[in-house]
Amino acid sequence: MSLRYAVLASLLDGEASGYELGKRMDVSVVNYWRASRQQIYAELNRLHRDGLADARDELQSGRPNKRVYTITRAGKAALRDFTVQPSRSHAIKDELLIKVQAADIGDLPAVIAGLEMRHTECADRLEIYEHLIESYRRGRSEDDYLASARRIGPYLNLRRGRDFEKENLAWLEWATKALRNRLARTSPARAKRP
Numbered sequence: 001m002s003l004r005y006a007v008l009a010s011l012l013d014g015e016a017s018g019y020e021l022g023k024r025m026d027v028s029v030v031n032y033w034r035a036s037r038q039q040i041y042a043e044l045n046r047l048h049r050d051g052l053a054d055a056r057d058e059l060q061s062g063r064p065n066k067r068v069y070t071i072t073r074a075g076k077a078a079l080r081d082f083t084v085q086p087s088r089s090h091a092i093k094d095e096l097l098i099k100v101q102a103a104d105i106g107d108l109p110a111v112i113a114g115l116e117m118r119h120t121e122c123a124d125r126l127e128i129y130e131h132l133i134e135s136y137r138r139g140r141s142e143d144d145y146l147a148s149a150r151r152i153g154p155y156l157n158l159r160r161g162r163d164f165e166k167e168n169l170a171w172l173e174w175a176t177k178a179l180r181n182r183l184a185r186t187s188p189a190r191a192k193r194p
Helices: 002-011 018-028 037-049 073-084 095-101 108-137 142-148 153-186
Strands: 053-058 066-071
Touching (some): 002 037, 002 053, 002 066, 002 073, 066 073, 108 142
Antiparallel strands (some): 053 066
């Protein structure tokens, strides 16, 4: 059910086609909500059917027409009602953490490689979040931005994403070092890197 509200919240930034909304969500809510394009299109259709979003076809020259959506008053009311509902805490579901849990009997070099790959992914996301945060602020201090911006919710979530990736990077570096040390003690020949 939360995809409904993630889509509605993204529509607060203005009208969008399903494709545009997916790209918007890729940078604005990806750190806390992931959805495929198919899920987004299906949810937009439900929102339109339920009167929470309006849809109109936009004519395009040389390309297929596109359907763009805007949030309705009813959609804003539903989103407002959603904000007062208690939120459930969710556990992290991450396959890599299962592999780390089983590292003592698993293939340590493979688990280390998985951690290193995740480190690269997190560093890339962190760079994107840092760039987006700066583009929101446009040279203003954070306090000035928060005091004067029309909407601050997206910025607050970008900060959460940035801080989450920073913590991930610190943990990944620490865990990789611990597993490398374990590998060096159990098999010195395998621990050497090319």
